[in-house]
Amino acid sequence: MASLSTTELNATIDEKWDMEVLEARYNNAVIMPRVMNKSGLVSKNGDIIHMTVGVKLSTGTVGANGAFTPTAITPTSVPITVDTNKYVSLEIEDAAQAQSFYDPTNGEFPKFAGKALAEDYDGDLANLWSEITSSIIGDNATGDTFDDTLARAAMLKVRNLNVPLTELSFILPPVAIYNGIMAQPQFTDASKIGMPKSVLTTNYRFPLLGVPVYESTLLKTPAGGTSIKSFLLHKEAFAIAMSINNKYKKAERTSALVLSNVVVMNSFYGVKTIRQNHACVINVKNT
Numbered sequence: 001m002a003s004l005s006t007t008e009l010n011a012t013i014d015e016k017w018d019m020e021v022l023e024a025r026y027n028n029a030v031i032m033p034r035v036m037n038k039s040g041l042v043s044k045n046g047d048i049i050h051m052t053v054g055v056k057l058s059t060g061t062v063g064a065n066g067a068f069t070p071t072a073i074t075p076t077s078v079p080i081t082v083d084t085n086k087y088v089s090l091e092i093e094d095a096a097q098a099q100s101f102y103d104p105t106n107g108e109f110p111k112f113a114g115k116a117l118a119e120d121y122d123g124d125l126a127n128l129w130s131e132i133t134s135s136i137i138g139d140n141a142t143g144d145t146f147d148d149t150l151a152r153a154a155m156l157k158v159r160n161l162n163v164p165l166t167e168l169s170f171i172l173p174p175v176a177i178y179n180g181i182m183a184q185p186q187f188t189d190a191s192k193i194g195m196p197k198s199v200l201t202t203n204y205r206f207p208l209l210g211v212p213v214y215e216s217t218l219l220k221t222p223a224g225g226t227s228i229k230s231f232l233l234h235k236e237a238f239a240i241a242m243s244i245n246n247k248y249k250k251a252e253r254t255s256a257l258v259l260s261n262v263v264v265m266n267s268f269y270g271v272k273t274i275r276q277n278h279a280c281v282i283n284v285k286n287t
Helices: 094-099 109-131 148-160 174-178
Strands: 048-053 076-081 084-093 168-172 213-215 228-234 238-252 260-273 279-284
Touching (some): 084 094, 148 168, 148 228, 148 279
Parallel strands (some): 168 213
Antiparallel strands (some): 048 076, 076 260, 084 260, 228 279, 238 260
């Protein structure tokens, strides 16, 4: 007896489409909110912001008859140049928009375009690691496993330079948290850290040495090495300035004799190291 298989019935078997489109995954921007933002100074005009860094004053001993000598100081100026123009854009033809259930130019485009641009902001700030020269710890090529010893060494570096304890942040890659600090019982044992449950259960982000910890997947690994350039960062170490901040436009292209709609979002910004001695680069091992 002959039977009908999927081969014979291939022309009658329909395919199904899930009408829900899953979101693409973006890296979270965590560095930008923890540095200085000087966008307000170039929001209307200008392309360079000059930031002035003061000089530490010195004392003297008063001489005979109350004599003293005024100290000459020379403040330094650090320019932030707005020179990076990035965009995200999509275009969809009218026919495709009419027939497809998926329209990437819909109302959610600004949200996802903003996330894509935020990756660039953090990535450019993370690239400033090479300008930090006062404080560097861990093997430059291979990095070291991030533990309490490395955390204390980073704190000692910045404190020896009189960097304030306020507005400090650890910016670490996932490997530093899950294969590093969370591998140490003193940081995960609930009885030792005074929590009702272990952080391995709750995934709670605890401060290290009183400094908040933030996880970033946008930290850099330079060519020729395997270490991930991480930070103990004070807010005044880096700055970002935007003259165009995530500006969104949508337009029909009929005037160009094209039946389509285009959407675009762009930003015009610059990043700069302001006080390189207010950060410590931590070379973290990528295993």
